[in-house]
Amino acid sequence: MSFFRKKSNSKIHSNSISTSQMMKTSSTNELKTNLQENIQIIKDSLGKSSDIIIREIRIGKEETIKAGIIYTDGLTDTDSLQNFILETLMLDIKGTELQKKVSPEQNLISVLKDFAMTVGEIKELTNFEELFSGLLSGDTILLIDGYAQGLIISNRQWVERGVTESTAQMVVRGPREGFSENLRVNTALVRRKIKDPNLWMESKVIGKRTKTNVSMMYINGIVNDKTVKEVRLRLDKIDIDGILESGNIEELIQDAPLSPFPTVFNTERPDIVAAALLEGRIAILVDGTPFVLIVPALFTQFFQSSEDYYQRxxxxxxxxxxxxxxxxxxxxxxxxxxxxxxxxxxxxxxxxxxxxxxxxxxxxxxxxxxxxxxxxxxxxxxxxxxxxxxxxxxxxxxxxxxxxxxxxxxxxxxxxxxxxxxxxxxxxxxxxxxxxxxxxxxxxxxxxxxxxxxxxxxxxxxxxxxxxxxxxxxxxxxxxYMSPVAPFNLPDQEDTFIRLPRWKMFTRPSLINQQNIVRQQDSASAKPEPPKNKEYEGV
Structure with a gap:
């Protein structure tokens, strides 16, 4: 926004500013009731880009209802578009059946959403900002003539790298899977390891131009609530035109930007993220990158490998x-x-x-x-x-x-x-x-x-x-940063310079986690021992 204010005083860039202001104005305006007017605004705002496909169709028994299908080529699943959207609108729906379901309290948009569309996620939209956000994310937009609202139909699909082995953090023993560039795949990899309803996830959109999806994951009841508020506050303060990698987020939220030591940990291994969440840390996942940020990050954490916990x-x-x-x-x-x-x-x-x-x-x-x-x-x-x-x-x-x-x-x-x-x-x-x-x-x-x-x-x-x-x-x-060495904390030394056996690690790091510190109960049965049975004597 400050960029536009500074440039508005210059006559040299008046043409570029008027275009940007027009795009901003059109993106925040409400949808029009006229279908052709809506389509024209979309074309003008997107510069008539060749990858934006606009298909005008007619639906209903008498083919009297005008509708528009808009999607982005390369980001949208064209098979589901053909089989579950176009075929449903143009062949399966009859005008008389729609009229029976339409009432004064329920319009045609609601009827299509509730009774016609056989796609998983559908949302209503009323302005161009929601329209552009969904369209450029790979969703299909449905507009109907005579209605100042539309539908965002979720059918995203693009070519992506699958789940492969991590190349930056290799291990001899341990899981081989690593994060990919798809945010939903990454969150699913974490949920596969932690099947707890208290694993909460908050999503944000950061970047005025890129509109990058950023998710914050933590385990409610284990994480420190003050840390959650601090992370949420720092993410909300980010005001930038684009986020292309998690490193952009790291630079904007780290505590000491001039220090040579990193205060934010990053990894591309789901097991490291799961272990960090179980200790009370917070994971920040960014769409488009396989590297996940973990906070808080301590100095001793950078000497720990996931393989340390899979060996004796x-x-x-x-x-x-x-x-x-x-x-x-x-x-x-x-x-x-x-x-x-x-x-x-x-x-x-x-x-x-x-x-x-x-x-x-x-x-x-x-x-x-x-x-x-x-x-x-x-x-x-x-x-x-x-x-x-x-x-x-x-x-x-x-x-x-x-x-x-x-x-x-x-x-x-x-x-x-x-x-x-x-x-x-x-x-x-x-x-x-x-x-x-x-x-x-x-x-x-x-x-x-x-x-x-x-x-x-x-x-x-x-x-x-x-x-x-x-x-x-x-x-x-x-x-x-130097905890649990400075300030010194004796219980947390169980996993600092050396690692005690699993049956001796009863608590989580106390400075990171202020509640639910107990990891496992300190009982006599924690230590593994051979069975004390006379039947095994002499075997």
Whole structure:
């Protein structure tokens, strides 16, 4: 709206503004009683687009009733249009039968809706805004001459990608299904896992131009009501012309837009969404994308994988500790190497120090410049591998890294030790189960390298203190980002750095969920034990 106000003062764009204002006016006006006038407004508003099909027919026994069928080619199921709408209107309905059902209190539109149409969902419309919204979503519009109302007949169908395996979050053990670009398919995948009437869903339409359907799912009785109100408030505040992906929603509702750490979790796995809902979180599903947003999102959540809960607790705990260790390596390994080789030589064993000095004898650059060259080179190779065709992308990135690293060492530009450090750092960054946290590490790594090159281990210490202060200051929809570590909550440690067995996890995260905290009853029968029966003795 502000765009139109600003441009209205300019005479240069007066023609475009008048067209936009005309379209806006026509879309908010009520329907006309004259069918031809309604069709003309539709043609003018949509620019006589070739994919908008307008079919004028006559219905009734004497074929005296004029009607119009409008639908969007490519978004509408033409088979159901032919078999259940056109055939019903033109062949099955007789004028005398309609007249018997028409009364002063019930018009022809209501008769068609209640007695004639054999389609699942039908809604009445009275204005052009509802008409355009349904038409451009794939519904069929029925208008009848002499009535200032019509019908929106739901028969959407378009070519779409089916339910396939998730490509961004792979698991060895667990469900293989992933979300698709269809909102209704995604909500059905979640309801398949949680068959609870308390699983509520609120739908909104966001985007003045795209009119994107956005759904908010949560379990009533488990979710924190204050969080639901906050999410609903932030979604209602969005005033933008288009939403094309869930990332657009994430940028508009996140708590700390300038922080390198994500405060909104995203996934394309239905089992992760179901588990989050059972903990009291809220899922935001956006039509047209397979990635679902989950809030609140905590720092420790980005180290948890759905596979952790499908394996034994000891294996899952070991792998999770490995992820934290890999996170530390990916963040600090180059910085530590620069600090030690530049300022703190005495910390190295003499044999290792002599070896490193021999390697760096012919290298013309300091360690910091070496690390920058290698890190930037690897980032370029990583992006090239992602953007290149899938058949040759992975092979090209691996061969490119090997050839460039070997050639740089032989040419005396980079030391062999630096190639090893950068390679270990790069591999460690891929251990994270979420891509967003890996991006944060990639950005912060350069800052720690600069601090190490300037102040050594003192600079790294200062950087770590600043990083921890920043993490503790973050919040995600009212929940401290570092919980349950800071503030420390002992009961929630059962699923933080390690995961306790299922029979020991009695409660949900207390800071996320303020009600219905008990997940399972703490009883003696929770722990699995072999049957204590004499018949089994000696077996």
């Amino acid at each position: 607790a000891d294996i899952a705990s070991l792998i999770r500790l490995l992820r934290f260790f890999a996170f530390t390596i990916a963040l600090l390994a180059p910085a530590f190497f620069i600090a030690i080789t530049t300022f703190h030589h005495v910390m190295l064993p003499p044999a290792l120090l002599i070896s490193l000095a021999a390697q760096r004898e012919g290298v013309p650059f300091p360690a910091f410049v070496e690390a920058i060259i290698m890190e930037v080179t690897f980032e370029i190779l990583r992006e090239a591998g992602v953007r290149m065709p899938r058949n040759i992308g992975s092979a090209m990135s691996i061969v490119g890294a090997f050839v460039i690293g070997t050639a740089a060492v032989e040419a005396g530009i980079i030391s062999a030790a630096m190639v090893i450090v950068v390679s270990i750092t790069a591999i460690s960054s891929f251990v994270s189960p979420t891509y967003d946290l890996a991006i944060s590490v990639r950005m912060l790594r350069f800052g720690f390298m600069a601090l190490a090159a300037s102040f050594g281990l003192v600079g790294i210490t200062i950087g770590l203190i600043a990083l921890l202060l920043h993490l503790c200051s973050l919040r995600s929809f009212g929940v401290p």
